[in-house]
Amino acid sequence: MNHLWKSLRQKRTIAIRYEPSAQLLSYLSDMRDATRMALAHALVDAKLNDGKIPSPIRLRKKTRPWFVSSMPYARHHINPVCSKAVALLRAYRKRHKRLGLPSLEKLSMRIDGELFKMTKDEDDGQVTIRVTVRPHEYEFIKFRPNHKKWDAYSKGRLGEITLTDSRLLLTFVKGLATKPLGDQLVGVDLNFATVDCTPIDGGHQKMMIRHPVTIPTGNIEHIQDSFSRRRRRLQLHVRNPEKRARKLEETRGRQRCRVRDALQKLTTDLVRRYPNATFVFEDLKHIKSRQPKKGRRFRARLNRWPYRMAQMMVDYKSPMATLYPTPRGTSSKCPACGGKIEHPTRIPSDIRWRVSVCPTCGVNYDRNRLASLAIACRGARLCGRPFSVSEDASWHLVRDEYLWHGPVAGETAMIAGGTEEGANAPKEVLS
Numbered sequence: 252m253n254h255l256w257k258s259l260r261q262k263r264t265i266a267i268r269y270e271p272s273a274q275l276l277s278y279l280s281d282m283r284d285a286t287r288m289a290l291a292h293a294l295v296d297a298k299l300n301d302g303k304i305p306s307p308i309r310l311r312k313k314t315r316p317w318f319v320s321s322m323p324y325a326r327h328h329i330n331p332v333c334s335k336a337v338a339l340l341r342a343y344r345k346r347h348k349r350l351g352l353p354s355l356e357k358l359s360m361r362i363d364g365e366l367f368k369m370t371k372d373e374d375d376g377q378v379t380i381r382v383t384v385r386p387h388e389y390e391f392i393k394f395r396p397n398h399k400k401w402d403a404y405s406k407g408r409l410g411e412i413t414l415t416d417s418r419l420l421l422t423f424v425k426g427l428a429t430k431p432l433g434d435q436l437v438g439v440d441l442n443f444a445t446v447d448c449t450p451i452d453g454g455h456q457k458m459m460i461r462h463p464v465t466i467p468t469g470n471i472e473h474i475q476d477s478f479s480r481r482r483r484r485l486q487l488h489v490r491n492p493e494k495r496a497r498k499l500e501e502t503r504g505r506q507r508c509r510v511r512d513a514l515q516k517l518t519t520d521l522v523r524r525y526p527n528a529t530f531v532f533e534d535l536k537h538i539k540s541r542q543p544k545k546g547r548r549f550r551a552r553l554n555r556w557p558y559r560m561a562q563m564m565v566d567y568k569s570p571m572a573t574l575y576p577t578p579r580g581t582s583s584k585c586p587a588c589g590g591k592i593e594h595p596t597r598i599p600s601d602i603r604w605r606v607s608v609c610p611t612c613g614v615n616y617d618r619n620r621l622a623s624l625a626i627a628c629r630g631a632r633l634c635g636r637p638f639s640v641s642e643d644a645s646w647h648l649v650r651d652e653y654l655w656h657g658p659v660a661g662e663t664a665m666i667a668g669g670t671e672e673g674a675n676a677p678k679e680v681l682s
């Protein structure tokens with residue numbers, strides 16, 4: 252399958268060379284000044300707040316009086332100015348491990364969808380971008396698209412443009428997929444032993460977290476393990492290299508068939524369980540680099556779990572669109588409180604990978620279930636429905652089901668003393 256768009260809301264940018272007018276150049280230079288001013292405001296705000304960089308909205312409140320009084324432009328231009336300042340400040344802190352004032356030399360400004368309009372002359376193919384500089388005062392950029400991907404990309408919605416002193420960047424966003432979004436989102440965390448799901452009801456009503464479900468995948472792990480044992484035996488005992496290669500290839504083929512069959516059953520079960528849901532998976536492009544070191548054996552197993560195959564099966568079986576948010580932070584940030592999750596290393600490794608300790612919440616969470624909640628939340632945000640887990644009434648109804656009740660060594664219990672009511676709640680495991 253060769254999809255032009257690999258997932259929902261994917262962006263594609265096309266760069267066009269252009270010659271900015273004198274007015275546009277002075278606009279760009281004024282916006283650079285505005286961004287510098289916003290950066291200074293943001294830095295002061297961060298230093299007054301224990302180093303917490305303000306949100307673009309907070310920064311906008313602080314910067315607006317200055318912007319309105321000294322920048323002779325449409326007020327809306329302050330939005331990209333503030334988000335750019337915040338992004339620059341975050342990038343600076345990430346690179347230098349401290350707060351500081353980034354220098355800003357290049358002329359470059361993002362223009363939001365509200366402030367430009369693209370029209371195409373159907374007769375001669377010329378494209379015109381009209382930028383609102385001041386209310387009822389426009390700049391026009393005309394070009395003939397000769398980019399080879401223009402026809403394909405421009406089917407998407409033109410989400411934003413970026414102007415520099417030599418180039419115009421057009422970012423197209425694919426509209427919603429051909430399949431509609433479901434009223435329910437199901438965050439799915441795929442693991443060796445279990446598939447953990449967190450459903451969030453939404454649609455047009457209030458968002459509500461529903462009971463999480465854990466489905467064992469035991470047979471897939473078992474198939475993978477037994478085939479790899481079989482291959483090791485072949486490696487050791489078959490001396491003839493040709494025969495060994497043939498036998499190994501045979502077992503690989505058989506393994507693929509068995510695994511595919513098991514996955515078909517698993518994914519059909521998932522789609523039947525949530526017939527009108529939009530499934531949310533981690534975008535696993537980064538999974539191998541994301542995982543901390545867990546030893547060679549673990550990595551070998553990780554490579555063998557057919558995540559991508561399972562996702563694709565659900566994707567084509569489900570009548571609703573499937574979401575793939577990037578997994579950034581899903582395993583290190585607590586979805587309930589936003590705090591940093593700890594994975595204590597002093598406990599036995601078989602337990603270590605099943606517990607997430609949140610010192611802020613003060614409890615041990617079931618790692619996989621918590622991950623499925625984080626994934627569901629990312630999906631909700633991708634749909635434009637972000638919500639705060641800990642402040643949601645439904646969270647208090649289901650929270651206990653996310654706690655870890657397994658055999659915890661004394662040390663973990665000490666790290667985050669489990670709660671009494673949580674200890675008695677049964678964990679729903681389906682077989």
Ligand SMILES: [Zn+2]
Nearest residue numbers: 585588609612
């Ligand atoms: Zn927490």
